[in-house]
Amino acid sequence: MPLHRIYHSPGQFSKDDKTGLTEAITQIYTNPQIANLPAFYVVVLFIPIEEENFFVGGKNTKNFVRISVQHIARSFDSYEQSNEFLQRYENVLAPFIKERGFDWEVDIEQIDRNLWRENGLSPPLPRSDAEKEWVRLNKAVPY
Numbered sequence: 001m002p003l004h005r006i007y008h009s010p011g012q013f014s015k016d017d018k019t020g021l022t023e024a025i026t027q028i029y030t031n032p033q034i035a036n037l038p039a040f041y042v043v044v045l046f047i048p049i050e051e052e053n054f055f056v057g058g059k060n061t062k063n064f065v066r067i068s069v070q071h072i073a074r075s076f077d078s079y080e081q082s083n084e085f086l087q088r089y090e091n092v093l094a095p096f097i098k099e100r101g102f103d104w105e106v107d108i109e110q111i112d113r114n115l116w117r118e119n120g121l122s123p124p125l126p127r128s129d130a131e132k133e134w135v136r137l138n139k140a141v142p143y
Helices: 015-030 079-093 129-138
Strands: 003-008 043-048 064-071 103-110
Touching: 015 043, 015 079, 079 103
Parallel strands: 003 043, 064 103
Antiparallel strands: 003 064
C-alpha cells in the first residue's frame, strides 16, 4: 500500500493536475515490471497548507511541495532499486512540479507489512500466487 501525502499551497494544482499526477503515480505501481500492485493499493492525498502555515527555512512559502510516501506492500531490496524508483518518481513529478518552477522534497518510508491490514485482512505475501489472485479479483474495485 503506497500512501502519498502531497503537501502544497492552495491553488498549486488544478483538478486536472491532481488527476494527471495521481494517474501517473498509480501507473508506476501497477506496472508489472515494477511492483504489479492492484490500483486500489495506491492512495494519493493532496493536502493544501495555507501560506501562513507553510514555512521553509523559517520563512513563509507558497513555492514548495513536500511529498511523503509510505510503502507497505513492497520494500526496496537494494540501493539500486530505491534509486531507480526515485528516478521514475521524479520523472512523474517533473511536469507538475519541477517544470512549473516549484521547489520540492520527497521521502519514502518503508513500513513493516506485518502491521498492515486491508479491510481487516492481511494482504498476501509479495509476488505469491495468493497475491496474483488478490490482484485479479480486485482490479475492478472502483475506489
